[in-house]
Amino acid sequence: MIEVGHLTKNYGDLVAVSDLSFRVEKGKIWGLLGPNAAGKTTTMRILTGYLPATEGKASVAGFDVFEQSNEAKKIIGYLPEVVPLYPEMTVSEYLSFVAAIKQLPASKRRQALDKAIKVSGLETVKHRLIENISRGYKQRVGIAQALIHDPEVLILDEPTIGLDPAQIIEIRELIKSLKGEHTIMLSTHILAEVTQTCDGVVIINEGQLKASGSLEELRASFGDKEGVILKLRKDHDEAAAFLKSIPGVEKISRQDGEFTIEWDQGKDLREAVSKLAVEKGWGLLEMRPVAMNIEDLYLRIVSGGTEP
Amino acid sequence: MRNIAFLAKKEIKTYFTSPIAYVVIFVFLVLVGFFFYSAVGWFNSQSIQMAQNPYYYQQININQMVYAPLFHNMSIILLLMLPLLTMRLFSEEKKIGTDELLYTSPVQVSEIILGKYLAALVVLAAMLGLTGLLSVFTFLWGNPELVQILNGYLGLFLMGAAFIAAGIFFSSLTKNQIVSAILTFGALLLFWILNWASYSAAGMWKDVLNYLSIFQHFDGMTSGILDTTDVVYYLSFSSFALFLTHSVIQSRRWR
Numbered sequence: 172m173i174e175v176g177h178l179t180k181n182y183g184d185l186v187a188v189s190d191l192s193f194r195v196e197k198g199k200i201w202g203l204l205g206p207n208a209a210g211k212t213t214t215m216r217i218l219t220g221y222l223p224a225t226e227g228k229a230s231v232a233g234f235d236v237f238e239q240s241n242e243a244k245k246i247i248g249y250l251p252e253v254v255p256l257y258p259e260m261t262v263s264e265y266l267s268f269v270a271a272i273k274q275l276p277a278s279k280r281r282q283a284l285d286k287a288i289k290v291s292g293l294e295t296v297k298h299r300l301i302e303n304i305s306r307g308y309k310q311r312v313g314i315a316q317a318l319i320h321d322p323e324v325l326i327l328d329e330p331t332i333g334l335d336p337a338q339i340i341e342i343r344e345l346i347k348s349l350k351g352e353h354t355i356m357l358s359t360h361i362l363a364e365v366t367q368t369c370d371g372v373v374i375i376n377e378g379q380l381k382a383s384g385s386l387e388e389l390r391a392s393f394g395d396k397e398g399v400i401l402k403l404r405k406d407h408d409e410a411a412a413f414l415k416s417i418p419g420v421e422k423i424s425r426q427d428g429e430f431t432i433e434w435d436q437g438k439d440l441r442e443a444v445s446k447l448a449v450e451k452g453w454g455l456l457e458m459r460p461v462a463m464n465i466e467d468l469y470l471r472i473v474s475g476g477t478e479p
Numbered sequence: 480m481r482n483i484a485f486l487a488k489k490e491i492k493t494y495f496t497s498p499i500a501y502v503v504i505f506v507f508l509v510l511v512g513f514f515f516y517s518a519v520g521w522f523n524s525q526s527i528q529m530a531q532n533p534y535y536y537q538q539i540n541i542n543q544m545v546y547a548p549l550f551h552n553m554s555i556i557l558l559l560m561l562p563l564l565t566m567r568l569f570s571e572e573k574k575i576g577t578d579e580l581l582y583t584s585p586v587q588v589s590e591i592i593l594g595k596y597l598a599a600l601v602v603l604a605a606m607l608g609l610t611g612l613l614s615v616f617t618f619l620w621g622n623p624e625l626v627q628i629l630n631g632y633l634g635l636f637l638m639g640a641a642f643i644a645a646g647i648f649f650s651s652l653t654k655n656q657i658v659s660a661i662l663t664f665g666a667l668l669l670f671w672i673l674n675w676a677s678y679s680a681a682g683m684w685k686d687v688l689n690y691l692s693i694f695q696h697f698d699g700m701t702s703g704i705l706d707t708t709d710v711v712y713y714l715s716f717s718s719f720a721l722f723l724t725h726s727v728i729q730s731r732r733w734r
Contacts, residue, residue, distance in 0.1 A: 216579075219583040220582070220583055221579055221582050221583050241585045242585075244583060244584060244585040245585045247583070249579075249580075249583045251576060251579040251580070251583075253575075253576035253579070254576070255575070255576050255577040255578075255579050255580035256575070256577070257489075257493065257575075257577060258575075259493055259496045259497055260492075260493075260496075264492075268485065268489050269580070269584075271485040272482065272485055272486070272581070272584040272585075272586050273584055273585065274585050316580070
């Protein structure tokens with residue numbers, strides 16, 4: 172659905188994006204991650220036709236964003252980082268205007284407006300001036316304008332920035348509800364958002380692709396340890412020593428009555444751990460896999476971690 | 480055309496939902512009203528004196544004595560006020576980030592420019608149209624020539640359209656509305672007084688400077704002379720300014 176090939180964007184001598192390639196499948200939510208000035212916004216601006224690329228290709232739903240710019244723009248809904256709102260308009264007026272310039276036929280505009288207002292939860296503020304509504308509602312209006320023409324592809328640049336926790340959850344749920352019908356690419360600084368909403372990520376730094384794939388794929392590629400968290404009925408002091416004695420175990424840690432047992436990637440010691448716990452009669456209550464948290468994974472990738 | 484109409488409608492709405500259009504039109508009408516009142520007062524006193532002499536009596540002409548100076552005064556007010564009307568057109572879009580909405584929508588840059596231009600022309604037409612009410616008095620109690628008045632209004636409209644095109648160009652250069660207004664005013668004033676430089680110039684330069692001067696082309700129109708050279712000048716001026724705006728926007732995005 173979204174295909175980027177060897178994309179490069181230079182601002183004079185500054186290289187904002189360099190030889191970037193990735194692909195987003197139809198109906199998926201994909202996160203674009205990276206530190207500040209990594210090239211996320213530039214990439215999104217190129218995809219939406221706001222900026223041209225210096226080199227490379229980009230297509231959305233088969234339309235080349237440079238050669239078939241107008242066709243591509245018709246099927247893209249875009250929420251820029253700074254929500255593009257006219258404060259002197261009411262929410263309804265603004266959305267009607269956006270529907271018109273997105274080339275939605277006049278006969279469908281009323282219905283599209285009602286749907287966008289409903290989906291974005293704007294019923295209570297639809298007749299209010301945009302300058303008088305809260306930040307959270309402004310963000311919703313931004314999402315509503317991106318959705319108004321029912322685009323196949325949604326590109327959302329930091330859709331939850333500046334919102335309070337309750338609003339972040341609401342917007343996140345809204346984005347998740349759009350999955351399937353729409354292909355979504357969003358950029359964010361909130362890593363938890365990626366784990367909760369995205370099917371996969373593209374991680375870039377200094378304009379270059381660092382990693383791309385589902386979280387599981389990235390963990391498999393960039394994580395160096397696997398393991399389990401073990402919860403026992405009683406806090407057995409000798410358990411740590413016994414667990415450590417299992418061949419292949421690299422590290423044991425203990426916190427809040429739970430043992431974290433780690434081993435090198437590629438091995439699978441789950442069976443050995445559970446067998447030992449049962450044999451020793453420690454009262455095995457729970458055993459769950461240790462997942463490398465997204466923050467560690469992100470930092471490892473961004474700081475130049477390589478696939479082992 | 481449809482996109483231009485949507486964009487123009489939105490801009491007109493913005494003008495009239497904010498105080499901008501009301502303030503500009505109000506101040507314009509007050510000033511024009513004052514100049515009209517003064518011109519009619521002066522015309523009355525002159526007429527009484529001139530009526531005593533049969534030779535001068537023949538020369539009493541309300542078009543020349545009221546409308547010609549009024550149109551000149553109106554052109555100066557437009558020079559001062561129209562930059563205030565155009566300063567926000569692109570500057571504000573850039574400042575609040577709505578340009579990103581416009582340029583990522585399936586509309587052409589030329590349509591965006593023409594939509595804004597058309598909206599400002601509508602406000603200009605409203606400004607000039609409302610001053611037409613003053614002529615009700617001159618037609619009720621005088622005998623002015625309508626064609627000559629319409630010619631003057633056409634001149635004002637064409638000149639105002641050129642001012643607006645220049646204002647749109649300068650608005651596309653900066654995020655700052657004040658800078659946009661000052662640049663517009665400065666540039667227009669320069670074009671206004673170019674013919675001053677022609678006094679000391681000679682040969683071809685004298686003709687070139689005279690031709691480029693905005694004022695030079697307006698002068699004839701207030702006297703009831705409709706010269707196609709003047710009309711072509713104003714249309715060319717506007718077209719060139721709008722073309723430059725298009726080039727600026729495209730080059731900034733493609734840089």
